[in-house]
Amino acid sequence: MSNPIRVVQYGVGPIGQSCLRTILSKQPHLKLVGAIDIDPDKVGKDVATILGQTPETGVLISADADEVLSSTNPDVVVHTTSSFLDRMSDQLIQCARAGVNVVSSTEELSFPYHRHPGIAEDIDRAAKEGGVSILGTGVNPGYAMDALAIMATGVCNEVSAIEVHREVDAGLRRLPLQMKVGASLSRDAFEEKKATGMFGHIGLVESVRMVAKAMNWPVDRVDETLDCVISPKRVETPFLTVEEGKVAGIHHYAKAWIGETPVISLDLKMFVGAEDPRDAVLVKGDPPVDLVVRNGIFGDTATVATLINGIPQVIAAPAGLVTVADLPIPRAFGTRAG
């Protein structure tokens, strides 16, 4: 790999902009060499302008991904364009063909083998042909409800079941997240919108499948349920107000079964006014493990961290499609101690 590592940012939405800030802050380890986005309001502008920073970086946002990939000689692309693999797998394959490693925030890429086996195969083949690795990661999926759960089992002789509880106070998060969980809606409005598939966390089933694969458990089926959490009181956030009796957020549940026995259950609550935010893993086994991240992992900044921390990992990984469960223990990269 180059020193510094040469990075192209692919997607300059809110998460992409946070990635850009972190990439620029990680000198001398990282060097931003390109940025790709199709938004006409952004194309042609210096990255610093979009970020509201000075001085200019000299890196202009371009809509021509092929040109950026071929002219800037990057080691890695940080990819943040979509949650859904079928909408952007061509972007990943484009990077692979250009011989560039990819760390992507695409939730469905975190463990794509079950929902999109054909796409997973295409990406894996393109990555191997390009001699690069492609990784989907993030806090969730990618860490809190899968990698951390896998890690917790590492000290167990026997495991009968794994339970993960993630409770997020959506009131502390950015507005798009508060809207994504339906905060302030009436129950009826929530149910209507839910029917259109617009709510729910993307990637919960991917996390279940990743854990099942790591345990080598022959899961028969995975159930998924999505409900709203009704607020017991009036709650104000910097962006909106949830009245008592209105929707505070979502309760999303996925459970893996072997026969009639539930073996993995992932329980995710994201709502305004959560009083016990945490990431908890309970491994029922010998010995049992009761692990908790108190106050939870703060998603907005941590998501960016998992992507940037994935850069050296994906560069060092064997060529192909990889998951966080295939790679060395996640760790912070390019930090300043003290």
Next chain:
Amino acid sequence: MSNPIRVVQYGVGPIGQSCLRTILSKQPHLKLVGAIDIDPDKVGKDVATILGQTPETGVLISADADEVLSSTNPDVVVHTTSSFLDRMSDQLIQCARAGVNVVSSTEELSFPYHRHPGIAEDIDRAAKEGGVSILGTGVNPGYAMDALAIMATGVCNEVSAIEVHREVDAGLRRLPLQMKVGASLSRDAFEEKKATGMFGHIGLVESVRMVAKAMNWPVDRVDETLDCVISPKRVETPFLTVEEGKVAGIHHYAKAWIGETPVISLDLKMFVGAEDPRDAVLVKGDPPVDLVVRNGIFGDTATVATLINGIPQVIAAPAGLVTVADLPIPRAFGTRAG
């Protein structure tokens, strides 16, 4: 690798016997094909006899390591003979020359590059020549105060310091551990024995160095202190009684510095009567991470688990000396869900 994986147990002391029980319980994934120990009371006996189990396994304990390694065609050795690398590096090199992977409980092997650079180089060379991998692991070092701390930083954009607190209730552990921490001694007797170097946890500095390496931090020095914990009350264990005012156990502390700033501190208390046993990692960073394993990781069984769970990892690893920080996220192996 073979299916089942063919395993030789090297060292049939208390930990080795626990490993043997687990290996025998992990059918059809593992097959015990040999056992090595030099204790004349054990040599020639069936492994089942030593374990007090029936039926016989057909595997007799042998003192002739070379013969066992060459005649049983193992994939991996589970090695539990010593805490100290200079006493047994020849055993590891012997395994490497026989073309057999090794998972070892030797604490100093967990991160040997600093204390024993020459031995580390010899082992690495032998392992590469033999086309095998050699790993030192365990709960501590190997998980609680290093791998878990590294993992906790995976969601951080910035890390300024890492603090790990492990508090173990030695009263729940086996007698050798209670003796190892000096439980029931007078303070004077403790200080006398401490001067001979007989107390203290082996591997704390190895854990510090492993974390520093994973963070890529240029640590200037590592301090280590060892004190006794005095019992504020009378405590009885199944094996001994600690009177009020006598030694309950140890407080072992290691701290890594960059200049005048402490950046990694590992704080280990193992004593009879501990009221808040836990494994806690505090990452000072952005975002901060406050992770705790409530009630702590139960060492006696978990140590065996880390060794057995390391088997598929070490078989899949690239040839050479490896550490847990180089390998995929630790995980349970060969478990029965449900």
